[in-house]
Amino acid sequence: MTETGQRRRVPAYWLLIAIPATVLLAFFVLPNALLLSASFLKSEAQQLTDQVTLDNYRFLFTRPLYLEVFARTFIVGLAVGVIDIVLGFPLAYFLVRTKSRWKGLLIALSLAPLLASVVVRTYGWYIILNRFGVANDVLLGLGVISERIAFMPSTGAIVIGLAHALLPYAVLTIMGSLNGINPNLESAAMSLGASRTRTFFNVVLPLSLPGIAGGFILVFSIAISAYATPAILGGPATQVAATAIYTFIIQLLDWSLGAALAVVLIVCSLSLLYAASRMGARQATL
Amino acid sequence: MPRILTRRWRATSGPWALLCTVVGFVYLFSLGPILITAAVSFNQTNRSFFPPRGFSLRWWERAFAPEWIDPLLFSLKLGSLTALLATLLALPLAFALYRYRFAGRNALIALTLGPLMLPTLVTGVGLLQLFQYLGWREYIGFTALLVGHVVICMPFAVRTVSISLQTLPPNVELAAASLGATRWLAMRHVVLPLIKSGVVAGAVFAFIHSFTDVNLSIFLARPGEVPITVKILGFLEFGFAPTLAAVSVITLLLPLILVAIVERVSGLGDFIYGDHRRG
Numbered sequence: 001m002t003e004t005g006q007r008r009r010v011p012a013y014w015l016l017i018a019i020p021a022t023v024l025l026a027f028f029v030l031p032n033a034l035l036l037s038a039s040f041l042k043s044e045a046q047q048l049t050d051q052v053t054l055d056n057y058r059f060l061f062t063r064p065l066y067l068e069v070f071a072r073t074f075i076v077g078l079a080v081g082v083i084d085i086v087l088g089f090p091l092a093y094f095l096v097r098t099k100s101r102w103k104g105l106l107i108a109l110s111l112a113p114l115l116a117s118v119v120v121r122t123y124g125w126y127i128i129l130n131r132f133g134v135a136n137d138v139l140l141g142l143g144v145i146s147e148r149i150a151f152m153p154s155t156g157a158i159v160i161g162l163a164h165a166l167l168p169y170a171v172l173t174i175m176g177s178l179n180g181i182n183p184n185l186e187s188a189a190m191s192l193g194a195s196r197t198r199t200f201f202n203v204v205l206p207l208s209l210p211g212i213a214g215g216f217i218l219v220f221s222i223a224i225s226a227y228a229t230p231a232i233l234g235g236p237a238t239q240v241a242a243t244a245i246y247t248f249i250i251q252l253l254d255w256s257l258g259a260a261l262a263v264v265l266i267v268c269s270l271s272l273l274y275a276a277s278r279m280g281a282r283q284a285t286l
Numbered sequence: 287m288p289r290i291l292t293r294r295w296r297a298t299s300g301p302w303a304l305l306c307t308v309v310g311f312v313y314l315f316s317l318g319p320i321l322i323t324a325a326v327s328f329n330q331t332n333r334s335f336f337p338p339r340g341f342s343l344r345w346w347e348r349a350f351a352p353e354w355i356d357p358l359l360f361s362l363k364l365g366s367l368t369a370l371l372a373t374l375l376a377l378p379l380a381f382a383l384y385r386y387r388f389a390g391r392n393a394l395i396a397l398t399l400g401p402l403m404l405p406t407l408v409t410g411v412g413l414l415q416l417f418q419y420l421g422w423r424e425y426i427g428f429t430a431l432l433v434g435h436v437v438i439c440m441p442f443a444v445r446t447v448s449i450s451l452q453t454l455p456p457n458v459e460l461a462a463a464s465l466g467a468t469r470w471l472a473m474r475h476v477v478l479p480l481i482k483s484g485v486v487a488g489a490v491f492a493f494i495h496s497f498t499d500v501n502l503s504i505f506l507a508r509p510g511e512v513p514i515t516v517k518i519l520g521f522l523e524f525g526f527a528p529t530l531a532a533v534s535v536i537t538l539l540l541p542l543i544l545v546a547i548v549e550r551v552s553g554l555g556d557f558i559y560g561d562h563r564r565g
Contacts, residue, residue: 012469016382017394020375020440024397028437031412032404034419087312094309113316115541117498117515120534124319126522127326127336127531134322134336167316196301225405228500228515232522242407246504249411259415262408273403 032266039263043256056260066244070264073224073241076159081220083163085212088170092211093204095171096178114168118228125161126152126232153235161229166222170215177211178204217276221269241265320538327531349532357517358536361497364428364513368435369443369493375436376443376488381477383444384451402441410434410502417506427511434506435496442495443488450484483552490548494541 042051060066095107113121128134129151139145151157181204189199227242234243241261248258322336330340348354379398383391401409413434417426454477462472478485500515507516514537521530548554 011386011388013382013386013388016378020379021394021397023375024400024437024440027413027416027433028401028409029397031409031416034415035408035412038415087315090305090308091312094305109313110316112542113320115494115498115545116320116534116538117500117518119500119515119518120323120538121319123518123522123530123534124323127322128319132333134326137336164315164319167312200301225407225501227407227504228519231519242405242501245407245411249414250505255415258411262405262411265405266408269405270403 035259035262038255039259041256043254046253048255056256057264059257060260060264066261069239069241069244072155072238076155076162076230076240077220077224079159080162080166080223081216083159084167084170084219085174085216087163088167088174088215089208089212091167092171092174092178096175097183110171111168113165118165118226119232121165122161122229122232125157125164129157129160129233152233153238155234155238157233158230158238158240161233162223162226165226165229166219169222170219173215173218174208174211177208177214181207214276217272221272221276225265225269323531324535327528327535329528332528345528346532348529349536354514354517354529354533357512357514358533360428360511361514361537362540364431364435365493365497367432368439368496369489371432371436372439372443372492373447373485373489376440376447377485379440380444380447380451384448398444399441401438406438406499406501407505409438410505413437413502414505426506427508430506431503431511431513434502435499438499438502439492439495442491443485446484446488446491447481450481450487454480486548486552487554490544490554493544497537497541 038048039056040052040054042049042053042055060070091110095103095110098106100106126133130136131148131150133151135151136145136148140148185203185207186199189203190196194202224240225242226240227246230238230240230243231246234240239247241264245258245261245265248254248261252258325338326336327345328341328343329335329338329345330342379394383395383398413430414426417423417430422430458476458480459469459472462476463469467475498515499513500519503513503516504519507513512520514533518530518533518537521527545554
């Protein structure tokens with residue numbers, strides 16, 4: 001009797017969360033903990049040893065090769081973030097304010113790229129940018145260039161491909177903050193004599209800044225951990241963090257350095273997303 | 287301002303017209319590469335001519351050869367199972383988070399959203415290490431992929447289910463209980479039917495996320511057990527092939543058709559927007 005009484009005291013939520021939480025602990029927390037620990041272990045002959053060391057991090061942060069990888073990753077993230085805000089803001093503003101009867105379709109079209117894998121979307125840029133690709137054909141045809149140019153592999157191609165792939169995230173986040181602005185505020189400003197341009201810069205833009213900042217950080221954080229696009233449009237000379245991790249782990253079998261680089265990426269992503277959630281990005285809401 | 291006036295003012299005013307032009311270019315940037323991919327798949331020759339020269343379906347025929355159909359079916363199987371398992375795990379989790387306030391609830395939320403926050407690539411590396419560490423090498427491939435995909439897709443399902451739970455009228459469960467329903471009956475006949483569209487949307491998002499994933503799959507695939515995205519990525523080393531363009535279009539169309547059907551039947555739009563307004 002006492003036993004069943006005690007058993008009944010197991011709260012109902014325990015039964016609900018037991019299995020999902022176990023799955024997450026076993027296959028999400030544990031692997032990441034292992035990775036974190038591997039980043040502090042020395043690797044010898046492609047095997048992890050139990051020697052604790054900070055050498056992996058020291059190595060990554062002192063070798064010019066990897067400093068360059070960090071710098072390139074950061075620049076790519078920054079450029080992609082800026083481009084997506086510049087392109088995404090007009091689109092988001094248009095989608096929120098338009099009175100067109102095609103509004104639903106236009107929104108669907110702007111988000112549809114999310115349904116395609118990044119590989120597929122980047123492949124389009126491969127077709128356009130490669131030496132025998134569409135861009136070369138068009139420029140040759142127009143007489144702008146006289147011989148074929150290799151637009152890729154290059155950091156620029158990575159930036160274009162990622163900006164294309166991540167644009168919907170910027171649009172969604174900015175639309176979220178624009179949706180929250182009362183359109184009457186604009187009417188009020190204009191009725192008080194402000195021009196449409198002035199209303200935009202003095203009313204709409206400041207009010208949508210959280211969405212812009214949130215969108216920027218979200219895009220930045222996805223861009224710095226993207227693998228497929230840099231792998232397709234970049235090459236060995238234009239490695240970024242994600243492709244370097246892949247090289248370490250799959251090709252060089254150096255778990256320590258791969259893990260350390262992954263941990264650096266985690267720390268960057270998490271601090272960025274924390275900042276973004278403070279600014280109202282959608283990623284962190286439940 | 288009367289509506290007609292607004293419209294005329296908008297149509298003639300510089301800034302709005304300028305905005306429309308800019309938006310046109312953004313759409314071109316966003317959809318152009320996809321349309322070009324579709325167009326070059328009809329080329330007659332083995333080159334990416336755009337506009338395509340001649341018209342041929344032979345690359346499309348090749349896209350349906352086992353070399354490409356097998357990974358495609360593999361991805362479909364993986365995505366469907368992932369959607370099913372992720373939704374089954376997400377349901378009780380979302381319900382517990384919605385219904386109960388308990389110590390560690392915030393930690394559980396963080397744990398649930400974790401896979402969304404951490405780069406997927408890192409989770410893939412971690413899982414590979416875990417499977418090797420435990421000596422589960424023979425499970426690398428489908429099983430490891432399934433586990434990984436369920437983990438990274440669960441947050442999407444939890445989120446949509448949570449959104450639909452929040453739209454439940456208050457006290458429906460109490461009402462059902464006062465009419466004599468047990469907790470399970472209330473859940474089965476009252477709560478579940480009311481959140482059905484959220485559950486379906488969650489499963490769809492989970493499927494799409496699984497079907498389009500690359501970052502995790504590249505670490506956990508093995509020859510013969512390769513999702514279509516990884517297969518395409520590997521093939522790109524050999525340069526351009528129109529077959530690849532055709533395959534890309536197929537992998538793009540499948541989720542699109544799925545979303546169109548589900549949108550018709552039970553609606554998805556609210557879940558892309560819904561959580562926005564709640565912010």
